[in-house]
Every structure is written in structure tokens, then in C-alpha cells.
Amino acid sequence: MNGFQSIIIYMVFLINLPAFFKVNALKIGNVGLLDTLKFREVYIHSMKKLLLVQLLILFVCVGAYAQIPTMNPQTLKQINVDNLSDEQIREIVSEMQAKGIKIDQIDSYANQKGIPASEVLKLKQRINALNLDESLKTNKDKANVFTNEREINGSTDEGAKYNKGEAVTEAKKNRVFGADLFNNKNLTFEPNLRMPTPPNYRLATGDEIMIDVYGYNETQMQLKVTPEGYIRIPNLGPVYVNGLSMDEAKVRIRKQLSTIYSAINSGNTNVQITLGNIRSITVLLIGEIERPGSYTLPSLASIANALYVSGGPNGNGSFRSIQLIRNGQPIATFDLYDFLTKGDLSKNLILQDQDIIKVNPYKTRVELNGEVKTPGIFEVADHESLSDIINYAGGYTDVAYRGNIKGYRINNREREVIDISENEIVGYKLKSGDQFIVDAVLTRFSNRVNITGAVFHPGDFSLDNGLTLKGLIQKADGLKEDASMNRGIIRRYKEDLTAQLISFDPKAIMSGAANINLQKEDSVVIFSKNQLKEQFLVKISGMVKTPGYYDYAEGMHLEDLILLSGGLKDAASLQKVEISRRIRNQGGIGNDSMLAVIQHFDITPDLAINNSGGSFQLQPFDEVMIRKSPSYTEQADVNINGEVIYPGNYTITSKKERISDLIKRSGGLRPDAYPEGAVMVRKTFVNNSDSVMLNNKLEVFYNKLQDSASIGRFKSDIQRNGQLLNIDLPYILKHPGSKYDLFLEEGDLLNVPKKLQTVQVFGEIYFPKKIQYSSDLKFREYVRFAGGFTSQALKRRSYVVYANGTVKGTKKVLFFNSYPKLKPGAEIYVPAKSTQRGLNPQEVLGLGTGIASIALIVATILAK
Template sequence: MFRKLLLVQLFLFIGLCVVAQVPSISPSQIKQVNVDNLSDAQIRRIVDEMQRNNLGMSDIDTYADQKGIPSSEAEKLKARIQMMGLDKLLDKKKSSETFQKDTKYSDREFNSTDTSKVDLFRQNASPTDVKRKKIFGAELFNNQNLTFEPNLRMPTPANYRLAASDQVLIDVYGYSEVQHDLTVSAEGYIRIPNVGPVYVNGLTMEEAKNRITKQLSTIYSTISTGKTFVQVSLGNIRSIRILLIGEIQRPGTYTLPSLATVANALYVSGGPDENGSFRSIQVIRNGQVITTFDLYDFITRGDLTNNIVLQDQDIVKVNPYKTRVELLGEIKRPAIFEAKDNETLQNILDYAGGYTDGSFKDNITGYRINSKEREVINVPANEIASFKLKSGDQFFVDSILNRFSNRITVSGAVFHPGNYGMEPNMTVTDLIKKADGVREEASLTRGIIRRLQDDFTPAIISFNVQDVISGKTLIPLKKEDSVIVFSKVDLRQQYQVSIAGEVNKPGGFPFADSMHLEDLILLAGGLTDAASTKHIEIARRIRKGEYDSKDSSKAIVKQLDISADLASVAGERILLEPFDEIVIRKSPGYNEQANMQIDGEVVFPGRYSILSKKERISDLIARSGGLRPEAFPEGAVLLRKTYINSSDSALLNNKLELFYNKLQDSSDISSVKSAIERKYQLLGINLDQIMIKPGSKYDLLLEEGDVIKVPKKLQTVQLFGEVYFPKKVRFDREYSFREYIRGAGGYTASALKRRSYIVYANGEVKNTRKVVFFNKYPKVRPGAEIFIPSKRNHKGLSGQEVLGISTGVASIALIIVTILTRIK
């Protein structure tokens, strides 16, 4: 029994271990994974997480800091997201803006209410706000450049009445000089030194000046004689409290400067709301309506007559609107307009700025709500001025028809093609005369007229152009007729000849009569230095009137020789025909210089020209003076061009396209492309073997663009990857591969030992091999680079797979226990 329990516990432990080893790589664990190793699916999960957190592309650095990702990996992450086209999703992140309005009007100070009441801008506009924006006049309160601020630097108005907290400036000058800066007390007095209190509350500036002058005359006798003068002015003004009520955006009590007007008060409160009137704004003082302000007077005529200066405790009341109508269509300012009782549709049309240039003025269509349903009303032009309005009316001004009443068109081979106005009894002859006649290249045998018939089906009428010009045939025109006179040039395919090969400007050229081969070569810029004057080939089109099934020829090809000076063609003069194709071959004995480069530890480094197609690396070393004593031939490398010529590039690209289609992940495609598209590729050579045995298999033939680099003797070894302290160490022949690893702190926990490899100084790569159960590491040489890769991050098993494995293990355990029981 104990043995059974032990077996069951063993298999259950195995099942739990399997569950525990299922990793889950989430975006929050990206700091443990190299971005280059992430799949496209994992990148999409990262983008999803950033979207949930309302992060955009500009926040990737912040996201990386939160996850502990280095800045270099964050840049890679940006590049991957952009390459996959996911940056557009992150760029849709909403941005919020706030607007704060300064309530300090100028250098004159006054008390103000909470500035949040002046914020007129909302980011998320409701349907009510949208409707309000359509109301004529509402834009005044949404324009941050228009504030209706009172001008506090203007001369004090004559009717301004002093009150508590006003600052009174008294300037006495003449025989006596003195200045006083006094503030009106809460009881309405100012206290003048040596004079005493003077009551000024409720006085205008003129009245206050007279009273103050009279009091000062008691101590300055020269005032009455005119030798001393008194000037009274207003300094800092007081604040007043105004109550705004009714249909207004933000009703309440506001503290404003004492020079504020009705328009100032409306602006700071946001103006009338959706139901507020723009034309019936009352100012109530001491229980009486003292004025009614109409904003339309200001908007349409600039009239601010009723925009009075407010006083303390005034009430501004915005009444509900009575009549509103909407005017749309071909008018200058489509909007919702408020109308007074005695106004007509003409007044609304005037408020809208009138008709546009393309409007239909004979009739305005209206839509009205009666007691039971809607109805359509037509307002003729002669009734607009007297048409009475009803609240809720909608009017639409239509546009004129997009057609012409008398248009005819002439095009083609005439001197002045275009549109013309049709005159009574006008003919095609008259139209051509208006177009200044036909051009020289006009085809006179046939022209056409495009016409719409009475049932609006199109028709084509042909005519003889010569007969029409001479007046022999008269063809009457109709509205919207289009006359076409064809050009002989347009009716013929453009003749060309082409030349390719060894000329300075290959390509196509217009054909001309009596054009010879030598003429075309001259037009192409002449022959290149590599051109051969032998075996020039001309391909000519076959023009046969009859079909012969036995004749399979597709072109007429001629080969000929020309003289070097293009003076003549050997044997005959070749007259070209339209669409001839000429090819100038390269001289078979012509070769351009092919250059390559050798650098490093040779006696004469630099650029060399390849002498022959059989020249090898050993020949170049000999030409460069041989190796220097400090040269390290084992580390020499050869850099060779990726593409030898354009044909190699096209062939390789076609093969790579098939390979790219097999790759599923964008990171793999990107890395392969970057490796292939490099201008040069590293080709490992064994220069030490080449010097020992020239002409051997190691001694490669040279090609154009090759670069050979011979380094100095190398004395170090570099370690990369999964070691605790990657560094460069001194080369020691007595050290083995594993001793170098121990010198760098040893393997890390994620090191993949069996995949370790060495890149030698000459570019040769050797990897670790498995011999029986042991790793056989490559030999370390001077200048080598040791790479220890990391273990791949396993994606793990799904929950269903884990459950299946656990169930299977438990079933096996149960079977084994049953078998053991039966054996006993």
C-alpha cells in the first residue's frame, strides 16, 4: 500500500511540475525579452496594452521606463511598431486642452470672481452646444479674440458717478502746488488734508470737481483769482456686482469694473443659452427696466447705443426668444436667426448678408409647422419683403441650374478652340470663323458634331470640313452642340525610331523623312568609346498586306558596318523607316579597368588595377611588396560586393522574394533584408595558406571592387553574450575555450552552451559540436570573438494542453498502480 501511494504522489508531482513550467510572456514582462526576439503577435499585445492605458507613440519612452526596458530596446520597439503599421492606432489617442481666460482687464485693478466662470470652451460639445453654434450671434461668445473688454485707459466719461472705493486724483497747480491721491470711503466721503471730508458719492466727475474746487478755495485764495488751478481725475476704479439672470449660459453674480457695459457682462457669463434671446436683453435698475439691448444692432450695424455702462446692483436679464427661423442654402451666412414681431423674411435675408452669386432669387422654399403637421410654402421674390414669419420656419434658397442657355463648343484643329455663345441662325461656318479658321494640319475631309436630340439621346452628325469652310454646305447649330475638327497629326501614330547600346544618349527619337542611320547616331550623342562599328543591327517592322500562314518571320533584321567617322556606311547608305530599332554592340576587345583595394600591413597599400582575369590574391600581395613583419595573415579578410552587376541583383532579388514569403515574422524579414542589402559581404580567406601555397584552392581570383584588409598581430579575445562579465581579454595559447569563459565570470543561467560559436579574425565561424554526451568547443585563436547565445523564450503550453498532460500522467499512474496490485 505504501508503494502505491508513493507512485501516485510521484506522478502527481510530475504533473504539477509540468503546470509550473508553462511560461506566459505578456507585454508586462517585455523587460525580460529582447525586442528582436518578439513575434508580431507579442508586439500587437504590447500595442493593445498601451491603448488600454491611453498611451501614444510619444509615450513609448515612458512605457519603457515603467517596464524597465533600456532606451536602445525602446527605439527598436518604436521601429517594430512603425514597420507593422500599428503606430496609427496609437496616434488616435485623444488629447485634452484647457483654456483659461485672464480677467485682469488692464493696469486699473478691480476685484474679480472665479476665473472658471469665464471658460467658454468645451472639448466635448453636446447637441445643445452644436445647435447654439448655428444661432446667428452665438459666435461672439466663442471667439477668444473678441472679449468686449472695457477700455479703462480712456478719459473718464462725464456721466460717470463716483462711489465707494473709487480713487480720486486732485492736482493743484499754479501759485500753489500740491497733489492728493484720495479714496472714496464707504460713507461716500474723501478726506482732503487741511480741508476735511467732502461728500462726493453719486456725483459726476464734473459735479465732484466743482465741489472740491469750492472747498479748496477756502485755503487757496488764488483759486478764485485764477492764479491757481484745480484738476480732478479718476485713478483706479471700483468694482461693481452685477446679477445676470434668465436664459443665460452661466447665470449668477459677477464682479466687474465699474466701466463695464452690458456686452461685458454678457461675455463673462457665456452669453444667451440655447433658448436665450439675442434681441431682448433688459437692464433692470432699482426695479425699473432702463434699457433693452439688441445684439443684432451691433452685429449688423455696429450700433452700441443701448450698450450702457452698468452700475452696482444692476440686473441683466436675458429673456427667452419668441421667434426663430432658419435660413439655409445659397446665402452668405446660413444660420438660425431671431426675429422681432414686425420683421419679415427680407429682414432675415439682410441679416444673412443677402444672396450668393449662384443663388436662385425667384423663389424661396419654406417649411412650416402648423397646428397638425408640416407644410411647404413658396415665397416668390415679390412677396419676400412682406412675408410674415412664424417661429420654427425653415427657408431654403436654391442655386441656379448648372447648365448654359446658349453654349456651343468647337475643338480640335482650329486656332481658338473653346466655348462660344450661340447667336440666332448660327451655322458651323459661322462658328469656325469665330474660332479664326482651321489650322494647316486640319483634316478637311470629315468633321463631326456631337448633339443631344430632342429625347436627350446623343447623336453624331458628320460633315465635310472643306465644304463648310467654302460655304457650299450650311449646317445650322443647336444649343450644346460640340463641333470637332480633326488634326492629321492626331489621326496618325507618332513615328519614332530607337537606338540602344553603345551610344551616349540611347532612347527613342522622332522619325523624319530621309533620315539615315548616321543621322540617328548623331542625334543620340555619338558613339561611346567602347562602341564597335562592326555588326550594327537594324530591326524593322514587317508590313505585308496579305497573310501567309507559312511565313513565321516577325521582323526584318539587317547587319552592317559603318566607318568610324560616320561619313559612310560600308556597302550602302541605310535609309531608316518608322519604328526601326538600332543596336550598337560593344567592341569584343574592349575592357575597362577593374580596380580593387588592399589595406593594412603590406609594404605598399592602396588601390590597384587588376591586370588579368587570372590574377589571384597571391599576385596582388606580391605587387604590393609583400607582408610587413608585424602582419597577421590569419586575420586577413576579403570584402566583396554583394552584387557584381545588375543582372545578379535581379536574379538574387527574385529568389529572395520566394524566401521572404516563407518567413512569418516581420523581425525575421527585416534582419534578412538588412543582411542581403549591404553593399559588401565578408568573405573569409586563409592568407597564411595562400602565402605558403600560391595558386591553391585558398588563392581566390580577384574581382572588381574587392577590398583586402591585412591586420597587425592580434593579442586579444573578445567575449559576448551570456557570460557574467563580457569583456576583452589577453590571448593565451595555453587557455582553452572554457578557461576563457571562466575568466569572464562563467555562464549565466540563460546561456545556451551547446550553441556557442567563435568568429575568427578572418571571418571564419566555427561552432560547438556534440560528441557523445559532451560539448566539443572550437579552438581559440588571436583576435577571435566568442559568442554565447541565450536560451530561446519558450511560449509554453496552453491551459488545455496542461490539463491534458496532467490528466494523462494521472491515468498512467493509476494503470501502473492497478498492474502492481494484480501482480501481487
């Protein structure tokens, strides 16, 4: 329920309240005075009046509310983002937050809502301007966290416990060393069907044998092993091959073929026997496996192939004890760790039909964390120790502390902490559930000293036995030339780690008159003379090529600084060169009212000083100002184009040159010129001082604006390089020199169009178009030719922009709109109604007052 509906209900309640008390008074106080019929008549009459008033109020309110445009997201495609208020932008962001839409998904969201692509960029800029983009960056992340939490916790307490435990088990399983072997999408373990047939491969029903006879006799055969175990050779008969290895089958087939091809025995005919398409076998996977069951695999599949297609061992499955059972007897035990650590696949046997693979439960698992290369959970064989587990983890990292490993073990009743020294690691026996942590070495140094400042190679050095301060300075290649020889300091830590400073005399240290023995973590600082004093600079500004600050050097003169700055500009004045100097009063006695010493000089073109004939020596922090020559003026150009005789650029000849003078210089107007439509474009800012003053005024105005869209539109208008300046050229040509005949300024652009014959219609009309101008047509007739006003048209705010830039708006005469007159080249603009949702306080107050007045009138009429 929104605020407007609440107002309606509240008003209906207030109207019902008097009638409610009136009826109850009749019921309570007049039981003995009025009979039942009288009571019923009064009650029904009162309720009729109330019902009529309520219906009237609801009709007025609903009708008024229906005219208020709402911020329905489904109709966003009809709204211009520039016209949306900040509150409406926040509503859009709130809807996106509720749906978990992130800021980078706003393009797809806008497309779903029907927002044109041209408006999407504006919407992003408005969201960024209101600092609402941060709230959209983590929406989906928060939604995912909430979803994941629901998935883990479940919808009921029992489901929560079950699902949470399942998630923990899954996370633990993924940390088991070797588990990622079966989660890697880039590793398929598919059997290689293109490899040579293994010699121990046993033929069976479904295999295909390819026989190639060549030499004196040539023939090729592709024969399949029948269910009875035979292959049928043409012109020879069946040959039994079931259960034979490939080598055995080759001998038997060659012997049978020699009975019909006698050249085989003499060697003139050769026989090549290979395996073609192989059969499929069925194997059974049982035990602690992710997806146990029966699987159909190629006959060349191995144990690893079967484990992969079944998902591998589950959370309780062993990676070390995987049995291959054939004909009811275990024939091999496959250890995945042999493959992972050594690349050994010798126990990865080729499977046969009806083989069983059993994954046993693990016996011992331990966890190793900390400074090892691959921390995780490792399965331990009976003969392995902690050193083997460290090897499985890839060994120690470079910063591992190897002297002691901390462990946690579960005994019969509780947990205990165990410490394993470096010597005990090799033979340390493990127990399932053990947890070990390898710590990192300390970050401190055992023999470090440091020296910084005015030495040639500052940095860290090793603290050798008996290293002194002089020895450390010599290790750093000695003192620089700018080293301060009066005082240096040593930062040192006491035994309780509190810091202390020890000062020393570098001159005495280097001469051998004094020396200091260093300790671990001592930090020596040698100060630089140049760093201890403020950097001396001089400044030059004004009419030089490169104004700015320059390093001061002793003996620097005025002409030196001018040359360093690139020399004088063409507009530089040789008179009144000003030098300002700081006042240094070290004694504290002087004229307190004096702030700086100012001196003026006149210089010659060769930079010599006229006043004294010599040069002026500068001091640190002097500031030199070279001013512009008062008679120097740069050319200023204006442009005139359109229907004049000689269009183009013209240089302003004097400060009093006007528009009429420019028309004369350009040869005057052409016969088909339309002076009433002439416009002038002038730069927004004439000079820097104008822009600074205007910016200060604009900042005050910006602070008064509430909506960011209004501020943005206003700033874009102000920051344009030029602004339209409407002029009345016919009047200027008739009255040259009048106040309407403006003085020209640099950058002015004057355009005189040819005779215009159309009127353009924009805005909330059904078919924007250009319409031929006619003096007989009025405003509404032009709009009617363009399809008429739309339902969103704000007629009373329509306005006309004439060809010369003059703007006239619609006036209100009593209850009717008085539209501006049209001229050739005019443009009609019909704005849209406000898209603000709901009523503002003034509209609510006015609506409530009107409703109350109507209700009072109706109640009075009914009472009569």
C-alpha cells in the first residue's frame, strides 16, 4: 500500500466516524424513546448519505491518481533517463538489489525492461553519480552466500545437520591427496585404442581379427570371433581362438593358412595378423567407491580407467588398497600413490570380462598443513612414517622451520599435543587422525645491521665478529662528500626490546679517535648536508617561454634565470621587470609591517639592465615577474558565413567594431538572405578571470539544486565552448551603432541563412516532421499536421524557438493556452509531463482540501 492509498482510507475513516457515533447514540440513548422502525429509518438514511459521499470521494481520488505517472519498471522504455529524479533512480537500484542484479549486468537488465540502448549509458552514469554502484557490486555474491547457506543448512533442523555434515565431508574428501585426480576435466583416463595389441591380450567373443596375406598369394580378411570362440576362414573352415593370446592365435592361424597357401612355408607368401575392433567387457566396481555398479568398458581398459568412470574412491575409500578380483580370487592390489609419486603403473592391469574391482576402506589417514608444498590429507601405509608423508606433500617450503613439527593426536579419551624433533621424523609412527603443522622460520635476522644516509652503498650487512662502526662504514664504501661530519645516530634495541638512540661523531669515528662496537639489529644513520637544509629555488613567471621554479645556484643572475626559462616571449615588456625577495631577519628586529622587498628594473633586448648597466645577482627564493607589454595586442578573428557576399574569417580591427561593420566588410547580404534568421555563437568564457568569477557563482547555484539530473544538464550547458546569442539583424542594419549592434569579440560566429520555408515540430507529438511554412497556419494547426499531441504532452509548457535563437513560450489566458506565433524556420517544442511518482505534499494538501469541500457541499445538499 502506498502513501496515496493510505490517505484515501484515512479520509474515508474520518467521514465514517461521526456517523458511527451518531448511530451508536441512537442505539444506546434512544432505546426507550424511539421504536424500532424509527431507529431503522434514521440509520438507513444516514448510511445512504455516507455511501454517496464515499463513492464521490473515491471517484475523484482514483481519477486524480490515474493521471499521475508511476515508475513502473515495465514502462521504462517510455521514459527518458535525463527526466528521472534521484529518487526514481534509487527505486530502480532497489529493484535490482532485490533481484540480485550486479552493476555489470545492467545492460541485460535494461534490455529486459525495454530501455533503449542509448539510455543505458545515461542510467549507468546516474547510478555512479549517486554512489549507488557499490551497493550493486556484491548483490549476487550476497545472494549466492545466502543460497549456499540455505543449501548447506537445509530447510529443517534434521536436513540442516545432514546437509552440513555432507558438505564438510565433501570438503574433507577434496583435500585428500589424490582426490583431484578424478575431478580433473582435462584428465580422462580413456583407454588407448590405437596402441599395438598387448602380447598377453586374450581373444574372446566379439573381437575382430584382421588377416593380411601378401606375396605369391594375396588376400585380406576381417573375421569376428563367434560366440562359440571360432573365426571362420574362407576356403578353410573354423579355427578356434577363444582364450588364446595374440601370439598364440597368430601361430595357430598361420599354421591353418599354410594348408591352403603352400607358399607360406617356403617364405614366398607372408601373413600379418592384427587385432581390429575390440570387444566390450563388463566389470563390477564395489566397496567405498563414488558410483558403485556394473560398467561396460572396452576390453583394453585398465583398473585406472574403471576407477575414473566410476568417480574414484569416496570419502571413506582407500587410494592405497584397490583390489582386482578375478574368478573369485584377488590377483593384484593397485596403489594410486605409486602412480602419483613415482609414475608407476605396473599394477594397473588390463581388465577382463566379469572382473571385480573392490575399493577397501582406508585404515590410516593423517593431515599435514603449514610450510609444505602440497598440504592436505594423506593416506598412510603400514610401513610408512612421517618422513614419507612429507615426501608425498612435495617436501618443505623454503621458509619451513625443520627443527620441530607440532602435532595433535586423539588418544582413548581426549586430544594431546605432540612434538616431533627433526631426528624423530624418519621413524615416527603414525596414527589415524593425527594432525601435523610445519611452522615457518622467524622473520627476524640473527646477524643483521643496517646503514642508511650519506654512504655510497647503504643497506643491510652481516654482523661479523667484532664489527665496529668504522668497519660498517667501510663495508658501505665510505662516506659521501655531502655527509654531515658533526653528528650521526645509531638506533639500538635493549634486552627488553625498548629502543634507544646512540649519537656519535663521524669525524672522530673515521679518524680512529673513537669507535663503537655494533650489536644485532643496529641501524646506523649518516645525515646528508643537502638533505638537512631546505632546497633553494627561484621562480620566474609571466612572458617567458617556460615559466616555473628552477634550482638556485650561487652566483645566479637575472639574465641567467631568463635564459634558463627559454628566453622572453614576443609580448614581453622590457620595462618594469619586478623581483620580489624574502625578508630574512634572523635577529628578530625589523619592520614587522614589511612583507617582501620589491625591486624594479628595465632591461635591454640583450637582457642587460638599463638602470645600473650591470647584472643583478639573485638570492634563494627570489621571484621574477616579466609582464606583458601594454601596447602588445594579438589578432582576434571572427567568422561570418551564410548568405553574404564574401563569407569567411575576418580580423577585428578595433575594440569598437560592431556587427554592422562586419556585414559591410563581408560585402553585404545576398538577395536570397533571410536576416530575420541570423544567429551569432559566442564563446562561453572570454578570459580566465571571467571563468573564475562565473565558476564561483555557479558553485553557489549548484548547492541549491537538489537533483543530480538537473545539475548534470546545467553543467553540460555551461561547459559548452559556445552559446547561442540571438540578435535582430534587420534592426541592426537599419540602426547601426545602436545598443543592439553588439561589439565583436574573438571567436564570434555569425551565420546568415537563406530564406527559410519550413517549420519543424519536435517533442510529444505523434509524427515529428518539417511542415511548409504558411502565414495562414497557427500553432495548433502545425501540431495537427504532425499527428497531434500525445497523451504525455504538456501543452501549457510548449514553446517556439525562432530561426535567430529567440524563444517564446505559451501563455495562459484565463483557462486557455495562448500559443506563440510562427515564423519561417521556427521550431516547435512540446515537452513531456513529469514522471514523478505519486503526489508531492502540496498536491496532497490541495487534493485533500478539494475533496473535503466537495464532501461538505454534497452532505449539505443531502441534508436538505
